[in-house]
Amino acid sequence: MIRLEQVYKSFDGRCVLQGMDMQIEQGQFWGLLGPNGSGKSTLLQLISGMEKPDSGRIWLEGKPVGSYGRKELSRKLAMLQQEGLPPVSFPVRDVIEMGRFPFQDWLGRDRSEQAETLVEDIMDRLDLREMADRPVSELSGGQRQRAALGKVMAQQPELVLLDEPTTFLDVHYQIQFMELISEWRGDSGLTILAALHDINLAALYCDHLLIMKEGGLAAAGPTSEVLTSSLLKEVFKVDLAAVAHPDNDLPQFLLRPGPGGGSQ
Ligand SMILES: Nc1ncnc2c1ncn2[C@@H]1O[C@H](COP(=O)(O)OP(=O)(O)OP(=O)(O)O)[C@@H](O)[C@H]1O
Numbered sequence: 001m002i003r004l005e006q007v008y009k010s011f012d013g014r015c016v017l018q019g020m021d022m023q024i025e026q027g028q029f030w031g032l033l034g035p036n037g038s039g040k041s042t043l044l045q046l047i048s049g050m051e052k053p054d055s056g057r058i059w060l061e062g063k064p065v066g067s068y069g070r071k072e073l074s075r076k077l078a079m080l081q082q083e084g085l086p087p088v089s090f091p092v093r094d095v096i097e098m099g100r101f102p103f104q105d106w107l108g109r110d111r112s113e114q115a116e117t118l119v120e121d122i123m124d125r126l127d128l129r130e131m132a133d134r135p136v137s138e139l140s141g142g143q144r145q146r147a148a149l150g151k152v153m154a155q156q157p158e159l160v161l162l163d164e165p166t167t168f169l170d171v172h173y174q175i176q177f178m179e180l181i182s183e184w185r186g187d188s189g190l191t192i193l194a195a196l197h198d199i200n201l202a203a204l205y206c207d208h209l210l211i212m213k214e215g216g217l218a219a220a221g222p223t224s225e226v227l228t229s230s231l232l233k234e235v236f237k238v239d240l241a242a243v244a245h246p247d248n249d250l251p252q253f254l255l256r257p258g259p260g261g262g263s264q
Contacts, residue, residue: 001026001159001191002047007056009042016042018215020056024193024208026158029185031202031223032195034212035236040195043212044161047193048079060159074102078157082164084148087137092128092147093119095136099154122150126180142173149180162194166201174198178205200252203227204245211235227251 002024009017017039024030032040045051046058049065058065060076068076078099085095096119100110112118123129126146131139136147145165152160162181166174182205184190193210196202202209202223209226211219213235219226229242232253240253 001028001061002193003057003059004047005057005059007046007053007058009039009046009051009053016215017046017053020215020217022210022217022220024191026191027185027189028208029182029192029206030194030208030210031206032193032210032212033197033199033202033235034218038212039215040212041163044079044163044193044195048077048161049073050079071102074155074157076157077159077161078152078155079161079163080148080152080165082167083141084145084165085136085151087144089135089137091133091135092139092150093123093132095147096122096128096150096154099151102155118156119154122153126150126153141168142170142176145169145173145177146180149177153184156188157190159191159193162192162196164195164197167197174201181205199227199232199240203251203253204248224251229253 002022004020004022007017007020008015020043032043034040042051046053047060047065049068052066060068065073088095100115100119103110103112103115123132126149128147128150131143136144139147145168160181166177169177178201181192185192194206206223208221209219209223210217211226211231218235219231229240232238232240239256239258241256243252243254244250245252
């Protein structure tokens, strides 16, 4: 679905991505982990076509990302950021309908006959019906992020890029958000690449991980194979205690207080 070959990107003469090679197959859920400034957002922006690489190639379904037209690309991929929606005065229903942009003709008519049902289904699924007529600016951060997800779902992309989507959410909404995304993937075969700061959340929900360090890849592969305390120590300079989750044996990491972030 996505392939990167020797992708380089610099800002102001400073190399931020240094020869990234990676490949993601359709239907996979990849987590993107790495310290602040390691290049996660830059990588997502390059894949989304918002930024262009200085050199190297990015392929989306066998075609260079840069060769897609705007609407064509929006039907393939959607990006959701930390604060998915600005505090606009539009009501939630209108904002979700805006996600249909790639399917509208020049008069704003939706080409899909199911568009109306789709928007209604999304509102039910995300529990947004009660707030359908409320302006987005009046919603809490968690509700607003749910509306942002609704807009992205209305876009019906094949690939979703998430840039720290749970950063401002409390633990309840973090789990809810990850469940909603996973459910959507289960129903539609969606491919997901999500930059996350919460290692434990990534371990629970992502089947694969890309771990970045200083603009390069420190590791990439199935979560159970790459996520080890020694790798986390090397990348994040922190000494974490690995435990198996009591419900499913997935790896989880406990903090160890101490000078230098617990690192020896
Ligand atoms: N538009 C830009 N102009 C100049 N420098 C930039 C720009 N975007 C990113 N950078 C720099 O590139 C480096 C990587 O930034 P990036 O946002 O990709 O990292 P990140 O891993 O997403 O970080 P964080 O976890 O803090 O969000 C940083 O040093 C940042 O300052």
